[in-house]
Amino acid sequence: MSVTPPPPSDVVxxxxxxxxxxxxxxxxxxxCAAAFLIVLxxxxxxxxxxxxxxxxxxxxxxxxxxxxxxxxxxxxxxxSWIFIRRSIHLEKNEVGQVNQQREGRA
Amino acid sequence: xSVLAFFGGVDxxxxxxxxxTVVVTVWMGFRSAKQxxxxxxxxxxxxSVSVGxxxxxxxxxxxxxxxxxxxxxxxMSSGYDALWYPVCYACGYLFLLLFIAGPLRRFGAYTIPDFxxxxxxxxxxRKIAVCFVLFIGFFYTMPQMKGAGTTLAYIFPGMPYWxxxxxxxxxxxxxxxxxxxxxxxxxxxxxxxxxxxxxxxxIFVLMAVYGSYGSHLGANDGRITPGAEVPAVVQTVGxxxxxxxxxxxxxxxKGWISPFGPLTTKAAKAAGLSDEEARPYSLLYTYSLIIAxxxxxxxxxxxxVRFYTNPDGVAAKRTTMWVMILIGIFxxxxxxxxxxxxxxxxxxxxxxxxxxxxxxxxxxxxxxxxGGGIWGSILSGIxxxxxxxxxxxxxxxxLVSMTGALAHDVYGRxxxxxxxxxxxxxxxxxxxxVIGAIAIVLGAQVEQLQINFxxxxxxxxxxxxxxxxxxxxxxxxxxxxxGAATGMLGGGLAALACTTVINLSDLKMIDLTAFWAANPLLxxxxxxxxxxxxxxxxxxxxxVSKATATTTPEDIRMKMLVLHAPEDLGLKQxxxxxxxxxxxx
Numbered sequence: 001m002s003v004t005p006p007p008p009s010d011v012v013x014x015x016x017x018x019x020x021x022x023x024x025x026x027x028x029x030x031x032c033a034a035a036f037l038i039v040l041x042x043x044x045x046x047x048x049x050x051x052x053x054x055x056x057x058x059x060x061x062x063x064x065x066x067x068x069x070x071x072x073x074x075x076x077x078x079x080s081w082i083f084i085r086r087s088i089h090l091e092k093n094e095v096g097q098v099n100q101q102r103e104g105r106a
Numbered sequence: 107x108s109v110l111a112f113f114g115g116v117d118x119x120x121x122x123x124x125x126x127t128v129v130v131t132v133w134m135g136f137r138s139a140k141q142x143x144x145x146x147x148x149x150x151x152x153x154s155v156s157v158g159x160x161x162x163x164x165x166x167x168x169x170x171x172x173x174x175x176x177x178x179x180x181x182m183s184s185g186y187d188a189l190w191y192p193v194c195y196a197c198g199y200l201f202l203l204l205f206i207a208g209p210l211r212r213f214g215a216y217t218i219p220d221f222x223x224x225x226x227x228x229x230x231x232r233k234i235a236v237c238f239v240l241f242i243g244f245f246y247t248m249p250q251m252k253g254a255g256t257t258l259a260y261i262f263p264g265m266p267y268w269x270x271x272x273x274x275x276x277x278x279x280x281x282x283x284x285x286x287x288x289x290x291x292x293x294x295x296x297x298x299x300x301x302x303x304x305x306x307x308x309i310f311v312l313m314a315v316y317g318s319y320g321s322h323l324g325a326n327d328g329r330i331t332p333g334a335e336v337p338a339v340v341q342t343v344g345x346x347x348x349x350x351x352x353x354x355x356x357x358x359x360k361g362w363i364s365p366f367g368p369l370t371t372k373a374a375k376a377a378g379l380s381d382e383e384a385r386p387y388s389l390l391y392t393y394s395l396i397i398a399x400x401x402x403x404x405x406x407x408x409x410x411v412r413f414y415t416n417p418d419g420v421a422a423k424r425t426t427m428w429v430m431i432l433i434g435i436f437x438x439x440x441x442x443x444x445x446x447x448x449x450x451x452x453x454x455x456x457x458x459x460x461x462x463x464x465x466x467x468x469x470x471x472x473x474x475x476x477g478g479g480i481w482g483s484i485l486s487g488i489x490x491x492x493x494x495x496x497x498x499x500x501x502x503x504x505l506v507s508m509t510g511a512l513a514h515d516v517y518g519r520x521x522x523x524x525x526x527x528x529x530x531x532x533x534x535x536x537x538x539x540v541i542g543a544i545a546i547v548l549g550a551q552v553e554q555l556q557i558n559f560x561x562x563x564x565x566x567x568x569x570x571x572x573x574x575x576x577x578x579x580x581x582x583x584x585x586x587x588x589g590a591a592t593g594m595l596g597g598g599l600a601a602l603a604c605t606t607v608i609n610l611s612d613l614k615m616i617d618l619t620a621f622w623a624a625n626p627l628l629x630x631x632x633x634x635x636x637x638x639x640x641x642x643x644x645x646x647x648x649x650v651s652k653a654t655a656t657t658t659p660e661d662i663r664m665k666m667l668v669l670h671a672p673e674d675l676g677l678k679q680x681x682x683x684x685x686x687x688x689x690x691x
Contacts, residue, residue: 012675018663021670026581029204036200040400044392047365048385055364060324062363068189069441073434076200080430083204084423091672098675 011101032083115263123487124261127494132281134293157421159295161428166298170500171253174493176557179464181444184369185362190395191558192437198403203426206404209580209669211422218572225579226587227659234591236515238571238598243508245564249557251549253497257490259460260468267460268550279542282505283535297495304492305439308471308485312446321345322445328359353455377626391630398636402565405572443467459553512537563605570639571598578647580669583662589651597643604635
């Protein structure tokens with residue numbers, strides 16, 4: 001197959017760095033996904049257990065129609081905006097950290 | 107004489123707008139194709155343009171006939187439950203962004219087969235992944251063909267449904283075979299703005315004349331019942347809304363506007379269950395539909411490619427943000443057509459196939475003509491132009507990726523690895539014609555199926571095959587080639603089998619009515635299989651990977667680093683150098 005990987009001399013290639021990296025990013029993604037899934041999977045449950053409440057009329061719309069047909073989209077924008085900001089920040093931190101450690105060794 | 111008869115009943119405005127869209131699209135495709143010759147040009151095209159253009163292009167490629175025509179038609183026929191489609195089409199993109207887009211972009215895999223090969227060092231796995239490009243592709247082309255047939259049958263009232271399918275299919279296939287209409291950023295971006303303009307402007311005019319979105323929904327309060335003879339004016343939220351008599355086949359107001367309506371209760375109702383008994387079945391149906399649509403977005407073959415036309419990671423993320431906004435705004439409008447169509451154009455309920463609710467977007471603006479004048483025709487011409495933009499861009503995008511899969515992977519790598527460039531070029535043209543012809547034949551069969559429903563099926567197959575593959579390979583290093591392949595094939599083929607059975611039975615090619623009536627649960631699990639096929643695929647992947655743990659790629663840590671470390675660390679370059687130096691496959 002392919003060559004054996006070089007010995008993990010550099011901090012970037014260490015097992016610890018990879019674990020830290022993946023855990024941090026996965027944590028952010030899972031947190032954002034959880035916020036999104038609570039709304040997405042919660043709405044059918046609300047429709048199921050509180051049909052009268054969800055059928056309340058708001059300016060002609062039923063409450064559940066207003067949430068799903070209109071308000072859902074801005075909510076998703078907010079989640080993705082937060083995710084993008086945080087993940088850019090996270091990457092900058094990681095790069096900064098690695099550069100610092102590399103300089104420290106040199 | 108016969109030509110005159112053919113053009114009889116054709117509205118000149120509608121014809122003119124549609125014709126101009128087709129000609130401009132074909133012309134732009136050819137012009138751009140001349141300027142970009144190599145594959146890398148094709149992929150890099152987006153790198154010279156701004157975030158705004160690129161986001162428009164991605165959105166333009168994403169919004170197909172299902173989004174443009176199907177959503178409105180399904181909201182009109184099924185009501186609230188159909189709203190899950192536009193919402194999940196948009197939200198699926200968020201899932202893609204959270205879990206898959208970033209790592210895949212860093213890995214530099216442009217397509218799913220590229221990724222499959224790179225992640226597992228296995229050309230064999232690439233071939234398996236390619237087969238699914240074709241399966242999902244065909245399921246996704248059928249609704250585009252239905253959109254084409256429906257639109258042409260509307261523009262030329264004398265034309266049969268299959269005539270439109272053959273005509274549009276042939277034009278696009280020829281175009282792709284001759285080298286035009288590749289996924290050029292400019293053309294796709296232009297098509298997004300046509301679609302956005304075409305879906306929003308008529309709605310604003312209609313709302314100004316006939317009352318707002320809210321008041322039209324408010325008018326559905328049970329005062330008009332299906333089968334009533336006379337039109338009525340219904341007063342809601344301070345506005346009067348005109349309602350035409352509802353056809354007997356239309357669902358009643360309460361079931362239509364509330365969750366768990368006709369779409370999700372159909373199977374349980376066919377089994378003779380009461381409203382209360384049917385509710386758990388509807389909930390199950392709804393969840394399965396949500397899973398299929400949200401997970402399936404990540405696996406559509408023509409979507410991921412577009413993600414990489416960005417100069418760097420930050421621009422890619424900004425682009426995605428704009429894509430979410432652009433498609434989100436778009437998806438607010440199609441349901442409005444469905445709601446107003448129910449009140450103003452209920453005669454569509456009585457018809458089926460190409461004359462049914464799937465054409466509400468095209469026909470609704472014409473009600474403005476009843477007050478005299480030509481504005482209705484002009485606006486209807488604009489929505490027809492949007493419909494053309496929708497199915498032409500999606501069909502040609504799919505045709506290019508499917509033809510590429512067949513010519514490059516199946517022929518160039520499996521059947522005849524030593525083919526010369528000239529042979530490959532010829533094969534690309536032959537493949538385009540073969541795939542186009544199959545798509546036309548399949549498309550001609552599906553007049554009775556709803557556009558949106560068919561797209562949902564393509565999503566369900568993608569959700570059970572590509573989504574688990576991408577998600578698990580990116581986040582779990584223990585994944586092996588055998589595990590990935592077993593899971594993808596297991597989940598994907600199960601979903602494929604279910605959807606095929608459902609389609610054959612809905613098209614009355616096999617008769618399962620009695621069986622479905624006796625087993626409503628099986629019918630739902632077959633019609634919306636994602637709720638069990640996605641977990642099945644993931645479980646298979648984990649179990650088989652554990653069993654074959656010795657075969658994980660040796661340089662898995664490096665691969666995971668390339669997938670997850672920030673691009674600024676430059677690991678990708680290092681990986682490529684090592685890889686080309688080491689193995690020679």
